[in-house]
Amino acid sequence: MGGALSHDADVMEVTAEAKRIMVVALGKLYSSRTQRGGLRLHRSLLLTMVMKSARDMYHAAQETEWAAAEEQQPPTEEPTGAQIELQEGKPLTSPGNEVENSPTMLRRDADNKENMSPPRPTQHSRKRRGKAAVEPDFLPCKKAKLEQKNVPQQLILSTVLLCEYMNCSSEVGAPPAPMPVQRAIAAC
């Protein structure tokens, strides 16, 4: 269907741009650690905010994509807990309406998502984590996720992100241990 295809193209564009912005932000954050004069709090904060909004946009775009894919297929299995989670969120418009409104729609979903759905494994959790086992939240989590068929996509994305930012920081020597987003600015 034409509507679904162009919707997919838009979503792909947004996700590609969001991903690029995230990767660039990570590269800049890491290279700023070796900058003369120490970590600049203002710059790190702005980079972290850009990264978060890009990531929120990316996840929201992914959700609409999965929801759109969902709608096109009859459900073949019992809805998992995570699927119910998705449906509890703000109702998503059908693919036909997505095309013009996708940026604002995605943003609205992103904003509302935090309020409505419980924290997801790959999302930024507001809960303060213990100092010990802090896992970067863009790496795949071991908890139950959405439908099986979407899991490989997430894994691929996370691995790509990991590889790309590692490459970014390779000029500055041995890449430091990955840090979760919210820790990036707490380090100073």
Added chain:
Amino acid sequence: MGEDTDATPTLNHRGFLPDHNYVTEADIISTVEFNHTGELLATGDKGGRVVIFQREPESKTEPFSQGEYNVYSTFQSHEPEFDYLKSLEIEEKINKIRWLPQQNAAHFLLSTNDKTIKLWKVSERDKRPEGYNLKDEEGRIKDLSTVTSLQVPVLMPMDLMVEVSPRRVFANAHTYHVNSISVNSDYQTYMSADDLRINLWHLDITDRSFNIVDIKPANMEDLTEVITAAEFHPHHCNLFVYSSSKGTLRLCDMREAALCDKHSKLFEEPEDPSARSFFSEIISSVSDVKFSHSGRYLLTRDYLTAKVWDLNMESKPLETYQVHDYLRSKLCSLYENDCIFDKFECAWNGSDSVIMTGAYNNFFRMFDRNTKRDVTLEASRESSKPRAVLKPRRVCAAGGKRRKDDISVDSLDFTKKILHTAWHPNENIIAIAATNNLYIFQDKLNSEMH
């Protein structure tokens, strides 16, 4: 980088090798400030040096050399330091210079790097005592048998010597990087602001400062904004303003409480939802805030605009000026090449009728608040022959109608940025810092403010 020679810098030549495009990083000017009379102009650079220029008095014999600025003094204000506890190098770059109002023959200025503020005394010596009894002219002790009579040493004129000495060092009060200093109108206190805190100092006391603003959250993970600039009100010694990375301004009254975390007024413009993008937060961050000379208005600069606020109206700015809106569609590339993080300063003219700020390609902009006219000028060697009139420039959108001498957005040189500008307090004289060069432009026809 970092190593210095003792070459005396001149007005147009500060480490810039004419035959090459190489610029010594230490020579990059990082702050420019006129003193209260406009007689002196101080610049600070990345290498921690301060250069002071003095305006030559107007002379009737040479009418064209009146009012030119020449080097008065050069000194090393800050040196690179190392914080052993945090394993951090502290840059010697001078972030801000502020002059104290002159109260005697000497001049005083405050200069700061990321961590330490220093008070410098600049004084002239043009006489020296001669005719000592026990020493000869070269200072050697005289043979007492040759001394037959007593004389009283007399002060004799000598070549002018400018002496600079550090009078106070205000250190160890800032965990984060100092971005602003501002002298209070009481001429006894001043404040220094870093990313999260503002401290109040007495000019005579270095071992103590009072923290008057602290926006550090209990948990750093909850940090959402930082302080970007701060300034005291020009007349009311109890009022000051500070700007944030979220685009807000807070006016605080020190009479209300010892810790001014609660603002008296909050100036914030609601965000335009249709203009939202990935970079909205970055471009709304205020990079500079300046009170008008009257104290009635505030001038702020964010990445794309300059805004004038009325102290009596918190809901939105009085005036918004587009500095280089043609960059709005290029934010992603400006983000990738780091230009989006550039911090431009802004300035008022003496009568608060014109505002000025810098841009890229060595362009700077002036906006007349009354006539609503604006002009784009360029600070470059080619366009700045002595006595030449600056030609207005125009930037046109890529592919748009192009007049002769227009420059297209895609041809702009983003490495040539004018971040620091200053306006003489009374006259139409402006100082523009273009990387490592300082340009001083005078409006001879309209010397008086109107």
